Amino acid sequence: MKTHEIINPPNLFMHNLLIGDEVQKSRRRLGDLTGLFQDHQSFEVTSPDELVYEVYSYIPADEKSQGQLNFGVTRLYPGKIGREYFMTKGHFHHCEKSTEYYWGIEGEGLLVLMDQERHIRAEKMFPGSLHYIRAGIAHRVVNTGSTLLSFGACWPSDAGHNYDEIACNGFSARVLEISGIPQLISL
Numbered sequence: 513m514k515t516h517e518i519i520n521p522p523n524l525f526m527h528n529l530l531i532g533d534e535v536q537k538s539r540r541r542l543g544d545l546t547g548l549f550q551d552h553q554s555f556e557v558t559s560p561d562e563l564v565y566e567v568y569s570y571i572p573a574d575e576k577s578q579g580q581l582n583f584g585v586t587r588l589y590p591g592k593i594g595r596e597y598f599m600t601k602g603h604f605h606h607c608e609k610s611t612e613y614y615w616g617i618e619g620e621g622l623l624v625l626m627d628q629e630r631h632i633r634a635e636k637m638f639p640g641s642l643h644y645i646r647a648g649i650a651h652r653v654v655n656t657g658s659t660l661l662s663f664g665a666c667w668p669s670d671a672g673h674n675y676d677e678i679a680c681n682g683f684s685a686r687v688l689e690i691s692g693i694p695q696l697i698s699l
């Protein structure tokens with residue numbers, strides 16, 4: 513009979529947060545999101561220091577290695593610039609074959625998805641919602657609620673993030689509050 517070692521995994525995922533020395537953190541403040549929102553006048557009169565979202569990532573493998581996965585939690589704060597809700601920058605993946613899972617943890621929002629022909633659709637996010645982001649689809653999350661929206665993500669280590677396409681051409685629709693309701697409006 514052989515006794516095998518039983519190992520403690522890293523307990524990084526505590527209370528729906530990623531915590532620990534191995535976790536990478538990034539913050540996006542309004543000042544980092546110039547040009548993202550439609551209403552430039554409202555943007556100019558809001559403090560550039562206002563925190564829009566934080567990303568906590570566990571990246572165990574080199575970004576060039578295939579078959580590996582990253583894990584992250586994004587915390588997107590409530591707010592609006594004019595009628596447009598706070599949102600993530602959004603991106604395509606550099607590797608066009610890469611897929612990704614998102615899942616809702618806390619709060620409410622919309623996951624906006626756009627293909628390479630700029631066809632757009634959105635899925636509601638809520639605690640327990642599961643979103644399979646298919647290959648070649650740009651993805652952005654919008655907080656349409658009045659509380660923190662937190663969601664998890666799992667993506668291939670070699671996916672890469674292509675922000676340039678969205679920075680140049682944006683998404684083909686925006687989520688705006690119209691008559692008190694979040695609506696996905698084509699431009």
Ligand code: PAN
Nearest residue numbers: 567584586600601602603665667
């Ligand atoms: C997520 C996103 C995260 C922040 O981890 O990177 O929610 O959104 P932006 O990267 O668009 O600013 C993911 O989709 N990773 O691939």
Ligand code: ZN
Nearest residue numbers: 605612651667
């Ligand atoms: Zn992604």
